[in-house]
Amino acid sequence: MWHIIEQIFPYAIVFTIPLLITALGGLFSERSGIVNIALEGLMIIGAFSGALSIHYLSGVFENNTLVLWLGLLAAVIAGILFSVLHAFASINLNADQIISGTAINLIATALTIFLARNMTGSGNIRITSGFTPSNVPFLSDIPIIGDLFFTKTYPTTWFVLAILFISSFILYKTRFGLRLRSCGEFPQAAEAAGINVRRVRYSGVLISGAFAGLGGALIIVTYAGEFTGTVSGLGFLALASLIFGQWKPLGVLAATFFFGFASTIANVSQVIPELAVIPPILLKIFPYVVTLIALVIFSKSSQAPKAVGETFDSGKR
Amino acid sequence: MRHTIVSIISILLGLVAGGILMLFIGSNPIEGYSYLLQGALKNLERIGNTFATATPLIFTGLSVAFAFRTGLFNIGASGQMLIGGLMASAVGLTYDFSRPVLLALMILVGMLGGALWAFVPGLLKAKFNVHEVVSTIMMNWIAYWTVYYVIPGYFKGEFLETESKKLSESATLRTPWLTDMFQGSYINLGLFLGVIAVIIVAFIIDKTTLGYELKAVGFNRFAAEYAGMKVNRNIILSMLISGGLAGLGGVVLYTGNASSIQIGILPAQGYDGIAVALLGANNPIGVFFAAVLFGILYSGTGFMNAMTEIPPELANTIIAIIIYFAATSVLIERSLNKLKKKSSNRKEKSGPVVEKGDS
């Protein structure tokens, strides 16, 4: 069994990373007070623009790694641009945030395929080669830990983990973080302290756009290699992880890793004799059932930002 | 009235945006839209198919709208449809009762299936305050995998691993007279069920003490509690009704529009239901018309593609844009208000001051 875990681990991590960065994006948005159910759509946008720009750039640049990073950058930018739609609707127009998010999900799905077809002539965009995993020198030789964490890693994994720690730092240690959190808890207080709530919320939503876009593109450059017009519900899973992880960076890390690990187990269970004895349906629904149970357990101590989802009305008392 | 105008304006804006997209790819929007309409309504068969396409959307739209009206956001209609469809198909494939009995039973268990699937999120919301958005998403996937394994395990079609056995013609909602009347289209009894559901839901929401309670809980659960209503029970009840409606959507989809249930797909109608509800301003009658509009768009788009160079994905883009405009209808309402104000500016200037100052 240990061998299997060791073997699965790197794959679970690869699967976790897009989920993690997207959920982290959601964290910034929700901590600023804006529900972002559009994560799914933003991931699709990211996957699309990442794949598309890599598709075009690989003819321009020799260096494949450079092209991949440029693709990720493009995804980030596209994610940001698209999230402006959500920010505009929910911050400037006081629209219902859930409805706006739903609309964006619909637009993203429809528009990317439409554009892909029109720009490349194909609704699917395949990239010739993504990042390749490698062992971290020296560290991968450490017993146990080396096998689990430093074997077959992608540079993007370390990149996202760095973002996680930087985010955590920003959220709890910097001026921006303090202001962001105050806007999600009690925007009227933030406003009274002279903070431009709308601007902070814009930052929150745009960061979520950037991260979700990155998350979508990471799927392409690590394990999928092809844009097919969907991210198969990972955006919604990221949203669930955010709640499961109690709106905290490390909580989100734990929650997304749980999903990553559980899905990977479910995926490979068919080919592992030890697991094949368990009815596959149980393995497949395992992550979802556990999430429901966990939500029940955590419901008592829910740490949801108090003002999340409320439209901000400065006159409100 | 207000909502109707806003909805219509968002539709128009969405169509305009779609038209601009058509221009952008070098097609003629007028031509495009005219083929779209023809495709949906040119002859009886096409009209029938348009209604058939709209029918599951009536149910999912009602499901989401009902939940919204009672303060809940049900994005689990897809899963509820799957379970409703699964249960109905299971009955249809297993029993050999006379047609009316069989159909009634299928409809009933389908509704129960959807309700059952919505019961869990309702219970979790009521008892543990678990947000229904997350729990219904989870239930969607659980439904997906349940159908994925139950269908091949128990109702496998001959030679077909990916869908159930076909229902016999008498175990579907299609009836010869209707099919013939609409020249062989897929319109089926589901449409009548849909109309009945619209009327019943409208009646419940507007005219009954049940609707009064459910809405009160949705608007302000604290006030409802204060007035002695059973808040938890009502939340669960709302989800049950919403889920039951979605379950009926599944019955209509899998035993009316289709005759078998496929695995590996979460029905898109569940998500479209959100859009339908929004566009229908969460009003049952509005939902009906919104569903028909979606039916027209989905149904006409194929003919538009066939006649022009406009790709199929455009219809979805237009629908999405319409929803975005509906979501941001504040902008539209604001403009409307401004217009209204301009016309009645002088009269109102001093009126309310007196009234407010008195309180």
Add this chain to the structure above:
Amino acid sequence: MSYVVEMLNIRKEFPGIVANDNITLTLKKGEIHALLGENGAGKSTLMGVLFGMYQPEQGVVKVHGKEVHITNPNVANRLGIGMVHQHFKLVDNFTVTENIILGSEPLKGMVLDIDKAAKRIEELSKYYGLNVDPHAKIEEISVGMQQRVEILKMLYRNADVLILDEPTAVLTPVEIEELMKIMRNLINEGKSIIIITHKLKEIKAVADRCTVIRRGKGIGTVNVAEASEASLAEMMVGRHVSFKVDKKESTPLEVVLKIDSLSVKNNRKVMGLKDFSLEVRAGEIVGIAGVEGNGQTELIEAITGLRKAESGSIQIDGNEISSLPVRERLEKGMSHIPEDRHKRGLVLDYTLQENMVLQIYNKKPFSKNGILNKKAMKTYTQNILTNFDVRSGEGAVSIARTLSGGNQQKAIIGRELELDPKLLICVQPTRGLDVGSIEYIHKRIVEHRDKGNAVLLVSLELDEILQLSDRIAIVNNGELVGVVNAAETNENEVGLMMAGVAKEKSL
């Protein structure tokens, strides 16, 4: 004598209403300036203009003689103007320090310099005698302490003009005393203060000058030393005001409500009400006096069934009700004017007629076999609206949200009195109402008593308790401090008891 702040001919409109109409207010250096006016007169709005939350349509604001445009609170801060809002603007799960530095955070490199800030706050707190722990979380400190945090917030920003919007409404008499001391300290250190309060006594006690506004218009500014409470009240309302409630001696009959050793947990899961016993008889009004958050909410919610009692008994007419659901309690003849009209009292998105049958929609004639009878609802509602002078745009079919706060409150009171309850529970019945409405509501409550019903009154306004009640039960920290006869007590005694000082001779 130079003015620190001059607000000249300020006009501020909101949609449909002129909140400030040509108001002038000047603040001298080192003075405490009171701002007085009825609810909705425009006081908070005027201060909002000074603090940069609203832009005036007309008028000039000068600070230290120089014309300024205060476009947002940051500008106000930079000009040395600070404000404590009527409703505190503190983030509950932040610490005192985090709340204070929010918006003007000291940095060490990129990192917040919490330690430095905390040290400075500690110093300020000592200097002005505020006694605040910089590391405490807001949700864990008392309301009075929270107010000091708000004051510290201003001091931290070096404000020398301090605006306090109704700071005393939430304090005990003792805390009010302390606040006044703090205010005097501040003046001695060269600060200037504008204070909004409805309590004329306080104005007399601390203020140097007082500006009065009525329905958005400035009435005038007077030297407090030269004015009496009565003259201030007359300026404010525009007619003579009687501060006395007109009522006969009570004639208590049988016990209607009997509470015995009741203990109830609060939201933080600790006992908010401990071992509480009380009786309310038919034909009497029993007032509960106490500072906000001392168990009143827990008591009322336990009686009405909105909160579970941990132990003890509650009886109505001798029947135990402590484990009955809300509806059955209501059916025993109880009715309840809730503390928070927006949270509990109304479904704001419902029409008035829907709101007026909130507890009885399922009874005849409002419904039959589960089907609503809107006509019956309408006639019933129209009756209440006329009786209680509830003004609304479209009568019974107006959406509740569109009514002004006062009219919303009158509608609720009308609804509850219309049920003709054996036991009427009123929590803050006149909160947010103007003097005229208060007089009227008080009269109706007394009438209800005189019809032989029991009334339990909770109010944070000591005056209201003293005037309306026949007997007064005082709570402190969730415990019953004592019960006194209204006729035989005074504000001082009750105030002391509210602060936890028990009275020797208990009734």
Add this chain to the structure above:
Amino acid sequence: GCGSDSNGSSSDSSKKSDLKVGMVTDAGTIDDKSFNQGTWEGILKAEDEFGVDSKYLKPAGTTEAEYLKEMGNLYDAGYKFIVTPGFKFETAVFQAQDKYKDAKFVILDGNPHNGDFNPVVKENTVAVFFAEHESGFLAGVAAALELKEGEAGFIGGMEIPAVQKFNWGFQQGLKYANENLGTNVAIKKENVIYQGSFDNAAAGGQIAAQYYDRGVDVIFTAAGGVGVGAIKEAKDRASAGEKIWIVGVDVDQYEDGKYEGDKSVILTSAMKKLDQVSYDMVKAELDGKFPGGQTLTFDAKNDGIGLPDKNPNLSDETVSKVKEVYEKIKSGEIKVSGEQGDLFK
């Protein structure tokens, strides 16, 4: 935008025909590198050569009603030669062939029937089957010959007939090579699975990783997007120096397996020549030889299946031996079964 790429090239053609060829796509997109795309490419080739007009429509879902609706759209727009790829169209085509008597239908991988699996191929319809098992057989032989020794595995998408036949053929091919050509490439029961979808790339990669880790050297994927994930995993490993392979499916997937410049992990591909068939059918119609009413099987005999012409990863020796085997299948000397028999899954 170049949105008209679907039929923009018709103007190059010197010939002009007034035949309008329509296609309704199955689940998945027109660019699936497999079923839909293969069929469509054949139509495009016909458009290029004969100047026919072409158009594809994508149904909103995969129910009979939705398929029929799109066929009706094509018909109403004058596309009276309609190609439908996939067994899911069986019942829809059954109805359409009656409803649109003056239209021609080609159904690939299926037989029109009324839900009872009794094939009814009307005069205006041709049903086409492929001998996927023969294609899989050849791939199995080629893989065994090239590896000589080692282990093979199979990843299928959903358990549908075409995928199953690829699998069974592949197993028979390995067995044949082991018994007759002196190779020793085994396949174990636990290394034969159907993932259950055609789009879960993550699972494809993870399953391939499991296989490779326990010693599998070559994986035959017949699984759409799942295969894409497996190919990605193989490329990563090959880059890291492992000697492992993938056998592609449906079309020549050599390009998809490229890494480090011009190396590819695609050993060979078990093709079924969908493009050839759709092209041939259009051609037959133009020549007035539409084989209406028939059920055709494309197999080794008529070159409807096979390995790619160029297989850079196969040695000349392997290629020539495979060719021999191919001839034997053609001649009937080798019989490949399209049934499971005692094979895995």
